[in-house]
Each structure stands twice: as C-alpha cells, then as structure tokens.
Amino acid sequence: MVYLDYSATTPVCEAALKKMNEIYKTNFANPSSTHFAGLRARQALEQARKTVAERLGAESDEIYFTSGGTEANNLAVFGAVEAAKKHRDKKRIVVGAIEHSSVFESVKKLANDGYDVIFIKPDRHGNISAADIAGAVDENTILVSLMYVNNELGSVMPVKSVKSIIKAKNSPALFHCDCVQAFCKKKFTHNTLDADLISVTGHKIFAPKGIGALYVKKGVKIMPRSFGGEQERKLRTGTQAVALAAGLAAAIEDFDTENYGEKVKEVNRYARSELKKIEGIIFNSDENASDYILNFSLPGYRSETVLNYLSEREICVSSGSACAKGKLSHVMSAVTDDKREADSAIRLSFSHLNTKEDIDKFISALKSAKEELIKAQ
Amino acid sequence: MKEIILIKNGELALKGLNRSTFEDKMIKNIRRRLSDLGKVTFFKSQSTITVYPESEDFDLDEAEIRIGRVFGIAGYSRAAVAEKDMAEIEKVTLDYFSDKIFAYKTFKVEAKRSDKKFPLKSPEICREIGAAMLSAHPFLKVDVHNPDLVITVEIRDREAYIRGNQKKGAGGIPVGTSGRGAVLMSGGIDSPVAAFMMARRGLEIMGVHFAAPPYTSEMAENKVKMLTEKVSKYAGRIELYIVPFTEIQLAIRDNCPEEYFTIIMRRLMMKIAERVALMHGAKALVTGESLGQVASQTLMALACTDCACEMPILRPLVGMDKNDIVELARKTDTFETSILPYEDCCTVFTPKHPNTRPKKEDVLAAEAQFDFSPMIEKAIQNIRFEIIEGR
Numbered sequence: 001m002v003y004l005d006y007s008a009t010t011p012v013c014e015a016a017l018k019k020m021n022e023i024y025k026t027n028f029a030n031p032s033s034t035h036f037a038g039l040r041a042r043q044a045l046e047q048a049r050k051t052v053a054e055r056l057g058a059e060s061d062e063i064y065f066t067s068g069g070t071e072a073n074n075l076a077v078f079g080a081v082e083a084a085k086k087h088r089d090k091k092r093i094v095v096g097a098i099e100h101s102s103v104f105e106s107v108k109k110l111a112n113d114g115y116d117v118i119f120i121k122p123d124r125h126g127n128i129s130a131a132d133i134a135g136a137v138d139e140n141t142i143l144v145s146l147m148y149v150n151n152e153l154g155s156v157m158p159v160k161s162v163k164s165i166i167k168a169k170n171s172p173a174l175f176h177c178d179c180v181q182a183f184c185k186k187k188f189t190h191n192t193l194d195a196d197l198i199s200v201t202g203h204k205i206f207a208p209k210g211i212g213a214l215y216v217k218k219g220v221k222i223m224p225r226s227f228g229g230e231q232e233r234k235l236r237t238g239t240q241a242v243a244l245a246a247g248l249a250a251a252i253e254d255f256d257t258e259n260y261g262e263k264v265k266e267v268n269r270y271a272r273s274e275l276k277k278i279e280g281i282i283f284n285s286d287e288n289a290s291d292y293i294l295n296f297s298l299p300g301y302r303s304e305t306v307l308n309y310l311s312e313r314e315i316c317v318s319s320g321s322a323c324a325k326g327k328l329s330h331v332m333s334a335v336t337d338d339k340r341e342a343d344s345a346i347r348l349s350f351s352h353l354n355t356k357e358d359i360d361k362f363i364s365a366l367k368s369a370k371e372e373l374i375k376a377q
Numbered sequence: 378m379k380e381i382i383l384i385k386n387g388e389l390a391l392k393g394l395n396r397s398t399f400e401d402k403m404i405k406n407i408r409r410r411l412s413d414l415g416k417v418t419f420f421k422s423q424s425t426i427t428v429y430p431e432s433e434d435f436d437l438d439e440a441e442i443r444i445g446r447v448f449g450i451a452g453y454s455r456a457a458v459a460e461k462d463m464a465e466i467e468k469v470t471l472d473y474f475s476d477k478i479f480a481y482k483t484f485k486v487e488a489k490r491s492d493k494k495f496p497l498k499s500p501e502i503c504r505e506i507g508a509a510m511l512s513a514h515p516f517l518k519v520d521v522h523n524p525d526l527v528i529t530v531e532i533r534d535r536e537a538y539i540r541g542n543q544k545k546g547a548g549g550i551p552v553g554t555s556g557r558g559a560v561l562m563s564g565g566i567d568s569p570v571a572a573f574m575m576a577r578r579g580l581e582i583m584g585v586h587f588a589a590p591p592y593t594s595e596m597a598e599n600k601v602k603m604l605t606e607k608v609s610k611y612a613g614r615i616e617l618y619i620v621p622f623t624e625i626q627l628a629i630r631d632n633c634p635e636e637y638f639t640i641i642m643r644r645l646m647m648k649i650a651e652r653v654a655l656m657h658g659a660k661a662l663v664t665g666e667s668l669g670q671v672a673s674q675t676l677m678a679l680a681c682t683d684c685a686c687e688m689p690i691l692r693p694l695v696g697m698d699k700n701d702i703v704e705l706a707r708k709t710d711t712f713e714t715s716i717l718p719y720e721d722c723c724t725v726f727t728p729k730h731p732n733t734r735p736k737k738e739d740v741l742a743a744e745a746q747f748d749f750s751p752m753i754e755k756a757i758q759n760i761r762f763e764i765i766e767g768r
Contacts, residue, residue, distance in 0.1 A: 291529070304720050308591035374627060374726070 001316040002358045007181060007293055007349030008153060013206035015254040016247035019207065023243040031240055032231065045242045049322040050211050051249035056198060057189025058341045064232045065245050069180040069201035070102040075214055075236065076176040076197040077106040077145060079222030081115070084142035087172055092116045096128050096157060098331040100178055103145050124335050125286035126155030133158070134165045141173040148182035149318035152331040152347055154285045154293025163194035174220060175253065180204060184255040185292055196220045207251035211244035260352035264293040276362045278370065284335065286347055294348045299340040300375035306346060309369045315362055318347045378472060379458040380445060381435055382428040383540060387451035389547050403551035406613055411767050416555030419429065426428045443768060446611045448577050450546030456538040463497060466530060467509045470539050483520035490532045502530055522590040533623070548577065551614050558661040558691060559654035561585045561646060562601050564721040567694055568667025569604045569711040570702050574693040575663050576612035583628050583659055584615055585650045587622040589725055597719035602763065607711045609767025619652050619761045625752050626726060632747035636732040639673045644685035645753065651686035652757055660688065667694045667702065672731035681740045
C-alpha cells in the first residue's frame with residue numbers, strides 16, 4: 001500500500017499504543033472516582049493534559065479534552081457565541097470561507113439563526129489576506145474563527161494578525177484558531193497565535209481517533225454544549241477517555257516536529273517536481289502551503305475516477321471534492337469557478353513515513369491513469 | 378405470559394380456489410423470515426394465521442417487525458395466551474394492557490367464541506372484561522363506536538387469545554406467487570422502489586447491477602448491496618448479479634454518436650439483463666423508469682429500449698411523480714442510502730446533449746456500427762453474484 005492520505009488520518013504510533021495498552025489494562029478506573037484507583041487514573045489524565053498544555057505553551061487548566069477536532073470546533077464556535085449573548089445586539093461572526101466543515105457548517109447554522117456571518121474569500125490557492133479580515137471585523141464582531149492550515153489545500157492563514165485586528169477595531173470578539181492540521185507539524189504556542197481558543201486533534205499526529213482538545217485562554221469564558229457531570233470543569237462533561245488522552249500525550253511527545261518536517265518537505269518537493277512533468281497539471285497548493293499537503297488538479301480527469309483507479313492499485317489519496325452527484329467541496333468551489341478544475345482535485349498528504357518510492361509509485365500510476373482513463377466531458 | 382402473533386390475510390381471501398396455494402406460499406415466506414429467531418409453529422384457520430413460538434427465547438419483537446414487512450398480510454396483532462377460564466382471562470387481560478393502557482382514553486371489548494362450549498356467551502365476556510378494565514383504570518371510558526383501543530378476546534379450541542388493536546400489514550400478495558423478475562439496480566432512488574412495488578405484487582426479485590470500475594467505485598457497488606438488502610427486508614431473499622460494464626461503456630463512447638450514448642447503453646443493459654434473467658428463471662425485467670424523468674425516459678427513448686429485448690419490461694414507476702417515488706423510498710428506508718453521492722454507471726459518460734426524441738432506426742443504425750456481442754459474452758462470463766438473505 002502507498003498511503004498518501006495522512007491528513008485524513010494516521011496510524012497510531014508505538015509509543016501511544018504502549019501507553020494506552022498499559023492504561024486500559026492496569027489503570028482503568030474512572031478518573032472521577034474517589035478511591036485510590038480513581039486517583040491514579042486522574043493522575044494519568046492530568047499528566048496527559050500537562051503534555052498537551054506544554055505543547056501549546058499553555059497551563060494545564062486551559063486544556064479541555066474533547067472527542068476530536070470536530071467537537072472542539074463546535075464547542076469553540078457555539079460556546080463562544082452563546083457566551084457573547086451578553087453583548088446583546090452584537091452579532092457579527094467573521095470566518096474564512098474555506099474553514100473545515102465543522103466550523104463552516106456551525107456558522108452557517110448561526111447565520112440561519114440570525115447572526116451576521118462574513119466569509120472571507122481566499123485567492124486561487126486558498127490564501128486569505130489579513131487586510132480582508134481587517135475589512136470585515138468591526139466593533140460588533142463577537143467571534144473570528146480562522147484555521148491555521150487548510151485541510152484541503154495546505155494554505156497557511158494569517159492567524160497571527162487576527163488578534164491585533166480585533167484589538168484595533170475595539171471589538172469584544174474572541175479569536176478561535178482551528179489548528180487540527182497544524183498541531184505538532186508547525187511550531188507554535190498560544191502566544192504566537194494570540195488566540196483565545198485553539199482546537200487540536202490526535203489522529204492527524206499518530207494518536208488514536210476519538211481524542212482531541214480545546215485550549216481556552218485563562219479568563220475567557222465560553223458556554224458548554226453538554227450538561228451533567230463535573231468533568232473538564234463542566235465545559236465538556238462525560239467520563240474522560242483516560243487512555244486516549246494518554247495516547248495523545250504520548251504521540252505528542254513522540255512527534256519530532258523538525259525531523260518529520262524535513263522529511264516531509266523533501267517528499268513534497270519531490271512530488272511537486274514530478275507532478276510538474278505531467279502535462280495538464282494545475283497546482284491548487286502554492287509554494288507557501290504547508291509541506292504536509294499538496295493539492296493539484298488534472299482537469300478532465302474526475303477525482304472520483306482517478307481515486308478509484310489508484311485505489312485498485314492500493315494507492316490511497318484523497319479528493320478535494322465529491323462527484324457530480326454530490327456537492328462540490330466548499331473549499332474547491334471557493335478557490336475556483338472552473339468546474340473542471342474543482343472536480344478533478346486530488347489531495348496528497350504526507351508524513352515522515354513517506355519515501356520517494358511512494359511518490360514514484362504514485363506518479364507512475366497517475367501517468368497510466370491519464371493514459372487509460374477516458375477524459376470526462 | 379405467553380404471547381403469539383395473529384395474522385390476517387389480505388387480498389388472499391379473494392382468491393377463490395387458488396387461495397390455499399397463496400396462503401401456503403405466504404406461510405412459507407413468513408417461516409423463512411423468522412427462521413433464525415427460534416422454533417415456531419403455524420396454524421391456519423379461516424383467514425387467520427397464528428404464529429406460535431415454541432421456544433422460550435423467541436424474539437417476538439423482531440418477529441413482529443419482520444411480519445410487518447411480509448407481503449400478502451392485511452393486518453397483524455400480538456396476542457396474549459390465556460387458559461380458558463374466565464378468572465384467568467381477566468387476569469391476563471389486565472396484566473397484558475397494564476403498561477400500554479395510558480396511551481388510550483376510550484376502549485371497547487369484543488369477544489369471539491369459536492368454542493361454543495365455553496360457559497360464558499360473547500356479550501357476557503365483553504361485560505366482565507370491560508368492567509375489570511374500568512375498575513383497574515378509572516380514567517378509561519367505554520366507546521363502542523369509535524374507541525382508541527379495541528380489546529378482542531377470542532375463545533379458541535385449546536386456549537383463549539387476548540389482543541389489542543390490529544396493525545396494518547404490508548398488503549399486496551405473497552412474493553413468489555407471480556413468478557420471478559430481474560430488477561436493473563443502478564443505485565439511484567428509483568430502482569429499489571420499483572423492486573419494492575413489484576415484490577408487493579408477488580414478484581420474486583433478482584437484481585442486476587452494472588459496474589464500471591474505475592469510473593464507478595467499490596463504494597457504489599456496496600451502496601447497491603445495501604439497497605438490495607433494504608429491499609430484501611420486504612422482498613425476501615435476492616440474488617444480486619453484478620455485470621462488469623466498463624469495456625462496453627468505453628466501446629459505446631468510442632464507436633457511437635454522442636447523442637445516443639445513454640440510449641444505446643440502456644439497450645445493451647436490457648440485452649444483458651434479459652440474458653441473465655433467462656439463465657436464472659426470471660420472466661420479466663423491472664426498471665425504475667418514469668416517463669419524462671430524464672432524456673432516456675421519454676416515450677421515444679423508452680420505445681428504443683423496449684425493443685432491445687423480448688421479455689416484458691415492467692416499469693411500475695412509469696406514471697409516478699418524483700415526489701411520490703421519494704415518499705415511497707423513505708417508506709422503504711432506501712432514500713438515505715440512495716442519495717449517497719457515488720458515481721453510478723448511468724452518469725459516467727452522460728452526453729452533453731442527449732437526443733430526447735431518438736428514432737428507433739437511427740439508434741439501431743448507430744448501435745450496428747460496432748459489434749458488441751463479443752463484449753456482451755465476455756461481460757456475462759465475468760458476472761459475479763451475491764445472495765442477500767432478506768429477513
């Protein structure tokens with residue numbers, strides 16, 4: 001198998017497996033229980049929280065475990081908006097037009113409920129300008145949600161400017177940054193982002209699926225979405241998944257940002273240079289995009305068909321867009337009006353486990369797909 | 378408390394001398410659907426079939442759900458079994474309705490006494506049970522004309538049965554009493570509904586699906602399997618034949634005029650489906666076509682597909698509106714699966730401007746430009762199949 005879909009998910013690393021195995025077997029108690037076994041589980045949970053916090057340059061009590069990125073994003077958006085009801089008629093929400101669907105669909109719902117949601121349009125490669133954000137944020141803005149790295153294109157957003165824009169506009173807005181695709185892959189802390197809320201998830205960085213976290217800056221208040229239970233200081237109730245949290249922590253410790261980044265950069269550069277040689281390729285990710293993601297289109301060759309073709313040869317990649325029957329991805333349709341380009345987008349996403357051989361296999365299969373497959377109308 | 382299910386035949390009662398054939402087929406269908414739930418005995422009497430569980434752990438809830446999907450049944454109800462002793466009948470009745478009674482405001486009691494030796498006459502049974510219910514549940518009122526709940530007490534030869542309101546059955550006639558038909562399953566909304574409708578008219582269903590990898594995916598094929606499984610909950614066991622179709626589609630594309638792509642593709646599908654049908658004892662083809670829905674379903678287009686094969690092509694949806702079809706798809710629980718966004722073979726090479734008024738001569742001439750028969754033979758040889766049990 002050639003796996004070039006690490007931004008969809010990763011396998012679980014040995015360190016995380018080992019840690020989880022240990023906890024499932026010998027430290028299984030409910031972390032809220034009063035007995036000694038509960039205390040031990042709580043200690044494991046708090047140890048994990050500390051690791052997540054340290055990676056974000058935060059304090060432990062600023063980290064809330066969730067089931068993953070989607071839940072963290074939902075909690076951030078709805079929790080912030082709910083808490084902002086005290087500002088009465090302030091109803092503006094500013095988001096990127098290519099946010100992950102867990103933010104995008106959440107604010108669409110809020111728009112239906114009467115909020116004034118402004119979507120900032122990206123350029124052809126998914127880049128958003130800080131000036132456009134400055135133009136949209138006003139004193140009635142209660143939330144700005146902007147992702148760090150786009151999941152389909154890898155484009156890097158001007159997240160570091162957001163807080164200063166909010167301050168300049170005298171706005172009470174909170175800044176939420178979806179860092180799911182950036183966590184551990186980019187070097188950053190909550191300070192460098194100056195964000196009030198940061199979402200991260202485990203399964204993009206070799207931790208298990210089912211665990212993520214939301215950073216909530218000290219002093220910032222957002223409202224819960226679940227009720228009943230005292231867990232996570234009542235912001236995210238329900239018995240915590242101690243083993244998964246410990247798995248996340250182990251994966252974070254195991255993730256070698258610099259070394260992995262070097263390897264991925266090399267693979268990305270190689271893939272890009274090989275793709276360049278194929279006639280008709282259009283790069284949807286530009287050179288400034290995260291090295292972890294490389295998105296291109298081969299107009300005339302529908303993503304779904306190419307994906308099936310590659311899948312038959314045990315090569316896993318991802319499409320930016322769904323097929324003719326489904327809806328086009330909101331990301332691709334935001335960056336291009338050309339349906340043929342949008343409909344043929346392929347996303348490669350890498351990890352340190354990828355090699356040049358993977359790319360060679362992929363490129364050769366793509367070339368034969370181009371020869372064998374019939375172009376769509 | 379012992380519980381059974383009583384089943385009322387539907388249209389079967391009208392079937393004169395053939396009736397027992399139909400009834401036996403229906404019992405066979407029910408037996409098959411319940412076979413994995415435990416040991417069960419069936420009794421036939423007049424127009425009622427009694428489903429009598431023989432094992433302790435028989436899952437009556439599941440059996441009830443499945444019976445609700447068997448064609449040929451007009452109505453069915455669960456019933457409690459009591460010894461033929463009035464005190465016992467009263468006790469069982471109170472007990473049987475104790476949880477559910479709060480949903481009702483009014484009720485009446487009916488009694489049927491096939492054992493005429495039972496000491497109480499029907500009106501007396503009604504009076505006693507009615508009085509017992511009223512004193513146990515003072516909020517209830519008797520309404521003999523339009524009650525929320527009808528409690529029926531049946532005094533049979535061996536035992537007494539106590540039941541509440543009857544549920545509406547799936548109707549139609551038993552699957553298998555109308556022969557066998559092959560449904561062309563694309564994965565869209567229409568074909569599962571067509572299959573459902575024909576099964577309701579007693580047709581035993583087999584499925585034929587055309588797959589065009591890599592233009593269509595494994596997911597699309599799985600979707601068709603999922604849909605077939607949903608249909609099989611009503612239609613019973615279905616054999617699904619999957620025909621590899623890529624080569625033929627590419628040949629159409631390379632050798633035929635674009636305006637006729639779809640119509641020729643459909644003609645070839647009919648030809649292949651007819652062959653598959655013949656091989657497996659089916660006497661008709663079934664499609665989900667609806668007049669005027671798309672370019673290949675205009676009257677002239679249907680005429681062109683019709684003459685591709687000799688078997689009758691049944692199109693139960695031909696006169697239905699899309700909204701009605703969608704409603705049925707929701708009812709059969711296929712809609713949500715049907716709208717999963719995978720490419721199917723009908724949409725792979727859709728021409729930009731299909732001819733909506735194709736002339737038969739022109740289509741036949743266009744098709745004759747290439748000899749498809751070797752490819753058809755090859756496709757038929759490489760058919761895969763899967764059996765979907767249907768419970």
